[in-house]
Amino acid sequence: MTRCPVCMVQLNDTIARLSDHFYALQLKNDADHIMWLNRYIGKQRFGQDELELKFEKFFRTASLKKGLFPTL
């Protein structure tokens, strides 16, 4: 089970699901999720597929940093 690092909602255990969650909240202009994206993924807005690729890349790197995202 994956948790969103921002709102802690439980999601399906795929990065794609997490990416879709962030994409949806970005469209709703959710400040907390957008801040997280700005900080960890990038300041520009990405399309849904592009964002998913960015997430995969990010979490492949992040999983090497122990304790940053223990639920992933």
Ligand SMILES: [Zn+2]
């Ligand atoms: Zn969230």
